Amino acid sequence: MTDFAGKVTALWRYPVSSLGGERLEAGHIGPDGVAGDRRWGIADAETGGVAGPEREKRWRIAPEVSARLAGEGAEIRLAGGDWMRAGGEAARAALAAHFGFPVEIRPHPGGAGDGSKPVQPRYERAAIHLLTTSSLAALRRILPDAVIDERRFRPNLVLDTGDDAVGFAETGWIGRRIGIGEAELRIVEPCERCAFTMIGQPDLPFDKRILAAISSENGKGFGVLCSVVRPGTVALGDEARLSR
Template sequence: MRLASISFYPVKSTAGHEVATAEVEPWGLAGDRRYLVTGADGEVLTARVEPRLLACVARLDGDALTLTGPHAPPLPVSPAAWRSTVKVWATRVELTDCGDAAAEWLSALVGRPVRLKWLDDPTRRPVNPAYGRPGDRVSLADGYPLLLTSSASLSRLNDWIAETALERGEEPPKPLPMRRFRPNVVIDGVIDGVAEPFAEDEWKRLRIGEVDFRVSKRCDRCVMTTVDTSTFTKGVEPIRTLARFRRWEGKVWFGVNLIPDGPGRLATGDPVTVF
């Protein structure tokens, strides 16, 4: 098996970037999801609720963040001095505000008052202790430092989606791209020359290049996967088909969450070894 692609998302729920190499830090890929958007009441906003966030491309040059989008000129972001506490799912985390200019830029994009927040200290947010160790930390990702998916699993899912459409008398849709699932690392899941979809469900530990990872848990999927990243409209797939073939414990599943056992560097083409 090999590492087929690497992606990171500087601002949670905005467009991602594919890169050839990435540094792994204890809380995720360097630069991944260190910023998020909040609403007027301080609640976390994601593309589940505001799909137009996906029109924002956040670019990092070292530690400097620039927002680009279809509605306004690019905006360099300068975090302000004041902090506030934001509830990021089950955890309350102290985040630094990014100032009025960033708030106005993003508010114009989504059409409602919002603010941009920055996790200046990524050691503040622990991983769910049910699936991690006491020292494990995560940036502003949903729950865990990295998300892994496999090309073989997506291929099988797209086959199922086409079959489901035909059975319902519908025109089969175009295959879903992997970016719908917002992974950090995608592997070509070929073992002894055979593609094994969903083999990752059973993995406990693996090494990608020079970095060892624990598989903390499988990843349950939400309606964000139904948002077309080009049109920002919602459909029924892949949730409809995952609910048919990949539903248990009242949830649907695609991909696995990873926790790194140490820092290191990843590069596309790196070998992947399962322990």
């Protein structure tokens, strides 16, 4: 037996960690998550230090750069600009101008083998980050004058839970399995939030109240992290059903 949990209203991947992601109509979820998700990271080209927008002010503008998968590689774009091959000279020059110091896009270990030196992921995480419209609505009620947008929270899947679900619905699903499209996930734990949620992005202002509200209302968790039980394709509009 299963319970209806919602429908997929957004599917995201983030080819380059810390940079803006891309919305998909459909995508394959494998054992490690959405195909092409977080295959590269950004680092200081001189020191090799990994970007930490939640920790260092100089990296806060990282989400203003968009990234998308392009074949076996990645492309990046700054606001108002054209797409550029991530490892090309034009991209390096644009990133240096954007951040004010030399920046490189490097593969994560086991990721794209383009010959460049790998960079460690910013953190170890479960394969899929799932968020519901119920949680977004709950946060909007707490902060009615804030700009609450799913992009702040960098989910892979957003489920529209409809009007019946109230509050941080997915927090109550931890430990259960959820079938979405061809895939099946196990909901493992809350997604503990950091200062990245406060950072400004295109059309989103910096707002330090967001992390404080999450911490006080839902124990630092917003959305849930999931492991992959059965790989498969997921598309917009697919139903999600929770096992009992």
